[in-house]
Amino acid sequence: MQENFNMEELMDLLLTRQFRKLKDILTEMNEVDIATFIEELDSEKTVVVFRMLPKELASDVFACLEVDKQEHIINSITDYELGTIVDDLFVDDAVDMLEELPANVVKRVLKNARPDTRKLINQFLNYPENSAGSIMTAEYVGLKQSMTVEQAFAYIRKNGVDKETIYTCYVMDAKRRLEGVVTVKDLLMNPYEEIIGNIMDTHVIKAFTTEDQEEVADSFQKYDLLSLPVVDHEERLVGIVTVDDVVDVMEQEATEDFEKMAAMLPSEKPYLKTGVFQLAKNRIAWLLILMISSMITGGILAKYEAAFAVIPLLVTFIPMLTDTGGNAGSQSSTMIIRGMAVGEIEPGDLFKVLWKELRVGIIVGAILGFVNYVRLVILYPGKEMLCLTVVLSLMVTVVIAKTIGCVLPIAAKVFHMDPAIMAAPLITTIVDAVSLIIYFQLACSLLGL
Amino acid sequence: MQENFNMEELMDLLLTRQFRKLKDILTEMNEVDIATFIEELDSEKTVVVFRMLPKELASDVFACLEVDKQEHIINSITDYELGTIVDDLFVDDAVDMLEELPANVVKRVLKNARPDTRKLINQFLNYPENSAGSIMTAEYVGLKQSMTVEQAFAYIRKNGVDKETIYTCYVMDAKRRLEGVVTVKDLLMNPYEEIIGNIMDTHVIKAFTTEDQEEVADSFQKYDLLSLPVVDHEERLVGIVTVDDVVDVMEQEATEDFEKMAAMLPSEKPYLKTGVFQLAKNRIAWLLILMISSMITGGILAKYEAAFAVIPLLVTFIPMLTDTGGNAGSQSSTMIIRGMAVGEIEPGDLFKVLWKELRVGIIVGAILGFVNYVRLVILYPGKEMLCLTVVLSLMVTVVIAKTIGCVLPIAAKVFHMDPAIMAAPLITTIVDAVSLIIYFQLACSLLGL
Numbered sequence: 001m002q003e004n005f006n007m008e009e010l011m012d013l014l015l016t017r018q019f020r021k022l023k024d025i026l027t028e029m030n031e032v033d034i035a036t037f038i039e040e041l042d043s044e045k046t047v048v049v050f051r052m053l054p055k056e057l058a059s060d061v062f063a064c065l066e067v068d069k070q071e072h073i074i075n076s077i078t079d080y081e082l083g084t085i086v087d088d089l090f091v092d093d094a095v096d097m098l099e100e101l102p103a104n105v106v107k108r109v110l111k112n113a114r115p116d117t118r119k120l121i122n123q124f125l126n127y128p129e130n131s132a133g134s135i136m137t138a139e140y141v142g143l144k145q146s147m148t149v150e151q152a153f154a155y156i157r158k159n160g161v162d163k164e165t166i167y168t169c170y171v172m173d174a175k176r177r178l179e180g181v182v183t184v185k186d187l188l189m190n191p192y193e194e195i196i197g198n199i200m201d202t203h204v205i206k207a208f209t210t211e212d213q214e215e216v217a218d219s220f221q222k223y224d225l226l227s228l229p230v231v232d233h234e235e236r237l238v239g240i241v242t243v244d245d246v247v248d249v250m251e252q253e254a255t256e257d258f259e260k261m262a263a264m265l266p267s268e269k270p271y272l273k274t275g276v277f278q279l280a281k282n283r284i285a286w287l288l289i290l291m292i293s294s295m296i297t298g299g300i301l302a303k304y305e306a307a308f309a310v311i312p313l314l315v316t317f318i319p320m321l322t323d324t325g326g327n328a329g330s331q332s333s334t335m336i337i338r339g340m341a342v343g344e345i346e347p348g349d350l351f352k353v354l355w356k357e358l359r360v361g362i363i364v365g366a367i368l369g370f371v372n373y374v375r376l377v378i379l380y381p382g383k384e385m386l387c388l389t390v391v392l393s394l395m396v397t398v399v400i401a402k403t404i405g406c407v408l409p410i411a412a413k414v415f416h417m418d419p420a421i422m423a424a425p426l427i428t429t430i431v432d433a434v435s436l437i438i439y440f441q442l443a444c445s446l447l448g449l
Numbered sequence: 450m451q452e453n454f455n456m457e458e459l460m461d462l463l464l465t466r467q468f469r470k471l472k473d474i475l476t477e478m479n480e481v482d483i484a485t486f487i488e489e490l491d492s493e494k495t496v497v498v499f500r501m502l503p504k505e506l507a508s509d510v511f512a513c514l515e516v517d518k519q520e521h522i523i524n525s526i527t528d529y530e531l532g533t534i535v536d537d538l539f540v541d542d543a544v545d546m547l548e549e550l551p552a553n554v555v556k557r558v559l560k561n562a563r564p565d566t567r568k569l570i571n572q573f574l575n576y577p578e579n580s581a582g583s584i585m586t587a588e589y590v591g592l593k594q595s596m597t598v599e600q601a602f603a604y605i606r607k608n609g610v611d612k613e614t615i616y617t618c619y620v621m622d623a624k625r626r627l628e629g630v631v632t633v634k635d636l637l638m639n640p641y642e643e644i645i646g647n648i649m650d651t652h653v654i655k656a657f658t659t660e661d662q663e664e665v666a667d668s669f670q671k672y673d674l675l676s677l678p679v680v681d682h683e684e685r686l687v688g689i690v691t692v693d694d695v696v697d698v699m700e701q702e703a704t705e706d707f708e709k710m711a712a713m714l715p716s717e718k719p720y721l722k723t724g725v726f727q728l729a730k731n732r733i734a735w736l737l738i739l740m741i742s743s744m745i746t747g748g749i750l751a752k753y754e755a756a757f758a759v760i761p762l763l764v765t766f767i768p769m770l771t772d773t774g775g776n777a778g779s780q781s782s783t784m785i786i787r788g789m790a791v792g793e794i795e796p797g798d799l800f801k802v803l804w805k806e807l808r809v810g811i812i813v814g815a816i817l818g819f820v821n822y823v824r825l826v827i828l829y830p831g832k833e834m835l836c837l838t839v840v841l842s843l844m845v846t847v848v849i850a851k852t853i854g855c856v857l858p859i860a861a862k863v864f865h866m867d868p869a870i871m872a873a874p875l876i877t878t879i880v881d882a883v884s885l886i887i888y889f890q891l892a893c894s895l896l897g898l
Contacts, residue, residue, distance in 0.1 A: 007763035224693035244673035262783035280812040297768040319746040363729040
């Protein structure tokens with residue numbers, strides 16, 4: 001991707017105080033790039049540059065800034081300037097910002113918003129986190145069945161500038177109940193006299209305000225949508241979700257899954273912006289739980305002290321056994337967790353999945369066992385029974401690990417828990433215990449310990 | 450999300466041969482839902498239902514089907530029917546399909562396409578996998594600078610029906626070089642007499658055909674785009690990427706990362722559609738590599754046989770030590786790998802990351818060490834040195850694991866390798882070896898073995 005602006009040039013203009021030229025360049029730039037530039041500036045210069053921007057552009061750039069920059073700007077501008085920005089923001093951007101800001105700043109922001117904006121923001125702030133209501137915006141084009149295409153175009157021309165998307169228009173009755181959807185493409189392809197009621201599509205794909213944002217993202221992906229209407233439980237249209245917000249949701253959900261699967265609590269902020277204590281806090285809980293669980297494994301080992309006191313060599317195979325078991329299990333659990341996250345695998349597929357993993361486990365276990373057997377009989381000639389013990393344990397461990405790895409995430413889903421929590425680290429801990437019991441039981445019976 | 454159709458009702462109509470009524474319902478349905486319905490049918494009924502669909506809808510539904518269904522339909526319809534479908538498909542959908550089909554079927558498909566479609570498909574098939582060229586489509590609206598808004602609307606009305614998106618139009622010169630971009634919103638907000646050249650935005654965000662699809666996805670996310678023009682190295686417009694394809698790319702890339710991070714080769718198909726042997730093949734390579742590496746750990750253990758022959762109790766702490774080290778390391782590596790995947794962390798951040806992980810490691814290590822120490826002095830009264838050995842090893846292991854966990858993925862990136870490969874399983878194997886050396890070295894010196 002080529003760079004869209006020259007950071008050094010902008011910095012240079014700013015430092016040499018060529019504000020007029022800087023302003024000309026900024027006015028031509030994309031708001032995202034201007035925000036990237038402002039993120040690099042110190043507090044004082046931030047406000048200088050921000051004030052340079054034309055009013056309309058200022059609120060677009062403001063929406064792209066990180067919360068700490070937003071807070072700094074809010075604290076540096078007048079109530080009047082603040083009011084214009086807040087009223088210009090899309091409601092979803094304003095809500096995103098207010099959820100992060102300290103209470104006193106939120107108070108000042110709301111005080112300076114127009115009453116209707118304030119009311120809307122307050123309503124949106126009340127939707128549950130990660131629901132369709134919390135990611136939607138209120139700026140959409142609403143039409144009536146009785147309008148003609150020509151009237152619709154006139155309406156869009158008059159009201160469309162401030163809407164987040166104008167390309168999908170929603171048709172409502174007098175009580176704001178959603179009746180249909182019509183795209184600008186439909187409007188363009190039909191004659192001016194045509195009535196909206198005749199060309200609208202009445203099979204509207206929609207979401208409820210309380211629905212989970214992950215389901216919203218799934219719908220976008222399944223139906224290739226650009227926007228999705230959100231209705232309340234009386235089917236009244238309250239907002240729309242646009243595809244750019246869904247793209248963010250998808251990334252956020254994937255990141256959360258990665259974090260949970262590596263035994264961390266999900267973090268709210270990007271890594272580089274998260275403090276050391278917050279990171280430690282997110283990580284310590286699962287580390288402690290897993291550490292304490294793996295002490296159980298130590299207890300199991302202690303029971304077999306007699307066995308490895310007689311044949312210390314037995315101990316040296318422990319890392320290979322437990323690691324391979326853990327890896328085999330985490331392969332399965334990852335496939336299942338991801339499959340469920342993207343909606344491919346349902347709990348009803350349990351037996352299909354189990355049967356598949358069993359067969360994969362047997363194939364993979366057999367290959368690993370064979371490689372190990374060849375290596376062991378060369379390294380330890382004459383100790384056939386020991387080799388057999390290790391190889392048999394390995395194969396059984398792999399099959400059991402794959403079984404646990406596929407069953408646990410599905411079980412979690414059935415009990416309405418997040419499957420991602422049943423990931424590699426937890427399964428490794430369980431598989432460790434199981435594989436050691438199998439190993440030493442086999443050792444005791446095969447080697448007569 | 451509410452169901453958009455009644456699968457049972459459709460099945461019932463099909464089985465009772467009420468084809469007329471079925472056809473009426475299908476014609477009103479969304480193409481994605483029709484495809485979901487067809488996926489459930491056996492071979493014979495698939496063709497019956499597919500032939501029921503009006504021509505226009507048939508190719509939309511066809512594009513939504515899985516490749517095996519597509520292949521079956523291609524083999525069951527006439528050359529004429531095939532020709533209409535192929536010419537009606539968007540080029541990116543046709544290319545997606547042809548990349549999966551067997552050679553003889555591809556040949557028949559291309560033979561029945563119009564010459565210009567065939568040429569375009571062949572050109573697109575040649576773009577490298579996972580490049581912007583491989584995910585773009587050729588159906589976009591191209592305008593000229595000299596057109597008025599009115600002429601532009603007339604052009605869109607005439608040519609827009611078959612375009613994948615009409616809302617962003619690209620302005621080109623006589624040599625098809627990209628000059629600017631104008632949205633339908635811009636057109637709607639300007640008077641009919643306005644010249645496109647005056648209202649178009651000349652700062653076009655674009656991609657080159659050879660650029661990686663991940664970078665394309667990043668641009669969409671950064672700039673909230675609905676479509677992105679793709680140019681060749683002479684800046685000529687060759688296609689566009691639309692946001693619905695980018696949503697698929699994002700999901701595909703995240704899934705690939707999940708798979709790599711769980712020590713698997715990425716799979717091409719969804720889990721339930723992948724055969725047992727393919728799954729085993731994707732998993733065995735890394736399992737073998739990691740198994741063989743963990744034998745090195747066994748070798749290290751063998752060196753300290755004397756130590757645990759004297760104090761067998763030492764062995765029982767091994768699972769706790771290696772598991773906790775592995776978990777601590779995988780937490781760090783996951784954060785870094787994900788941070789790099791979403792473009793937040795760059796190799797240049799190495800020292801920032803390292804310093805952060807060091808401090809997190811010390812905090813987390815101290816807490817884990819403290820919990821362990823309390824537990825150990827209660828369980829093993831009078832064995833202070835043993836407790837100290839275990840606790841010190843644990844703390845050092847956690848700090849080293851976090852260091853390795855953040856350095857390895859960044860190093861991979863620097864050497865143009867995929868950071869996701871440096872994930873949990875590999876780091877666990879390395880940390881295992883390191884932690885055992887530390888543990889037994891400490892044991893030997895502190896316990897005088």
